[in-house]
Amino acid sequence: MPEEQVGFxxxxxxxxxxxxxxxxxxxxxxxxxxxxHTNALKKIPYIVYPPPAIPRLVSIFGRTESxxxxxxxxxxxxxxxxxxxxxxxxxxxxxxxxxxxxxxHAEPCIAAAEAGKHVICEKPLxxxxxxxRRMLEAVQKAGVKHACAFNYRFVPAVRLARQMIEQGRLxxxxxxxxxxxxxxxxxxxxxxxxxxxxxxAGSGALGDLGAHIIDLGRFLVxxxxxxxxxxxxxxxxxxxxxxxxxxPVDVDDAFEAVVxxxxxxxxxxxxxxxxxxxxxxxxxxxNGEKGSIAFNLERLNExxxxxxxxxxxxxxxxxxxxVTESYxxxxxxxxxxxxxxxxxxxxxxxxxxxxxxxxxxxxxxPYGATFEDGYKNAVICDAILKSAEEGRKIQxxx
Ligand code: SOE
Numbered sequence: 001m002p003e004e005q006v007g008f009x010x011x012x013x014x015x016x017x018x019x020x021x022x023x024x025x026x027x028x029x030x031x032x033x034x035x036x037h038t039n040a041l042k043k044i045p046y047i048v049y050p051p052p053a054i055p056r057l058v059s060i061f062g063r064t065e066s067x068x069x070x071x072x073x074x075x076x077x078x079x080x081x082x083x084x085x086x087x088x089x090x091x092x093x094x095x096x097x098x099x100x101x102x103x104x105h106a107e108p109c110i111a112a113a114e115a116g117k118h119v120i121c122e123k124p125l126x127x128x129x130x131x132x133r134r135m136l137e138a139v140q141k142a143g144v145k146h147a148c149a150f151n152y153r154f155v156p157a158v159r160l161a162r163q164m165i166e167q168g169r170l171x172x173x174x175x176x177x178x179x180x181x182x183x184x185x186x187x188x189x190x191x192x193x194x195x196x197x198x199x200x201a202g203s204g205a206l207g208d209l210g211a212h213i214i215d216l217g218r219f220l221v222x223x224x225x226x227x228x229x230x231x232x233x234x235x236x237x238x239x240x241x242x243x244x245x246x247x248p249v250d251v252d253d254a255f256e257a258v259v260x261x262x263x264x265x266x267x268x269x270x271x272x273x274x275x276x277x278x279x280x281x282x283x284x285x286x287n288g289e290k291g292s293i294a295f296n297l298e299r300l301n302e303x304x305x306x307x308x309x310x311x312x313x314x315x316x317x318x319x320x321x322x323v324t325e326s327y328x329x330x331x332x333x334x335x336x337x338x339x340x341x342x343x344x345x346x347x348x349x350x351x352x353x354x355x356x357x358x359x360x361x362x363x364x365x366p367y368g369a370t371f372e373d374g375y376k377n378a379v380i381c382d383a384i385l386k387s388a389e390e391g392r393k394i395q396x397x398x
Pocket of ligand 1: 182209
């Protein structure tokens with residue numbers, strides 16, 4: 001009888017054939033984005049195979065020790081801390097991933113860059129353009145890799161849209177029409193959480209949802225040249241989360257904007273948290289001289305395409321591309337066609353892209369968003385607020 005072969009492999013153990021390095025991750029925040037990013041990091045070693053590196057969950061930061069200790073155990077971090085300054089100095093960490101509320105993006109990311117860490121930070125990069133510029137200058141000075149986590153660039157259907165536009169399938173672009181609609185704060189009794197507090201969030205639906213469609217406009221169409229906008233706060237006062245009273249709402253509940261792009265295209269942007277029935281309705285339509293493309297995040301595996309050049313014309317019409325073929329973006333890592341993926345998997349693509357950029361010294365751009373994209377996004381958001389306040393068109397200048 002041949003000797004029974006028994007082997008023991010620990011997760012993250014470098015594999016003999018062609019060593020796969022590990023890379024130390026420090027996570028700032030354990031709530032929604034901390035969970036989404038950790039979920040993705042844990043999938044990378046076996047979904048993206050071989051991975052550019054195996055993420056090692058070194059440490060996670062949170063303000064409340066009991067909560068962050070539980071998160072560390074739940075997610076599988078080796079350690080936790082209630083002091084992010086200690087985390088950004090930890091020699092076991094090469095990448096700092098910031099999923100904290102917007103007011104806690106700048107200082108920790110700047111400190112991480114100054115400590116030589118590569119930094120990925122959730123969107124919006126900052127509360128305004130001035131704060132975003134300081135972050136951009138810090139990462140550029142430190143010479144570290146940097147990314148702003150506009151994860152919808154990493155939806156297979158969105159990357160396919162980008163490829164089709166790059167290939168000239170639409171020709172000259174005439175329109176970019178985008179809406180990002182949710183409904184979660186329509187109840188006047190919904191408390192004034194941090195996303196509704198200007199001192200923490202910077203803005204309301206604009207920076208939270210509008211930032212995404214502004215980024216998609218820049219990613220798919222080009223640079224905006226001007227905006228003309230209105231905003232509205234439908235419910236002016238809300239109960240405080242701790243029940244201690246009520247406070248005014250000092251951010252936008254919704255905005256509408258008309259946009260001119262440098263390349264001559266024109267378009268509309270709309271974001272609202274008061275669109276009853278819309279759950280996470282991030283949609284865009286692009287109209288070009290040769291056809292149109294449309295996308296809806298609530299049907300994220302599909303891309304709608306109208307080929308204006310198709311023959312015979314009498315048989316033409318919009319077609320739905322199910323973006324799940326092995327030759328579609330990112331699908332070399334997943335399942336047989338038709339076995340659809342979800343919102344969470346965009347973070348697997350995004351974090352793999354960033355880790356690959358770090359370990360193989362590749363550029364994050366143009367397919368990933370950098371802190372420069374985050375800064376330009378903040379300039380456009382500031383311009384939208386300025387236009388709404390002054391009632392006039394604002395030219396965009398970076
Ligand atoms: C809440 O509006 C939110 O979680 C945003 O903050 C995210 O960026 C978006 O992807 C989903 O909705």
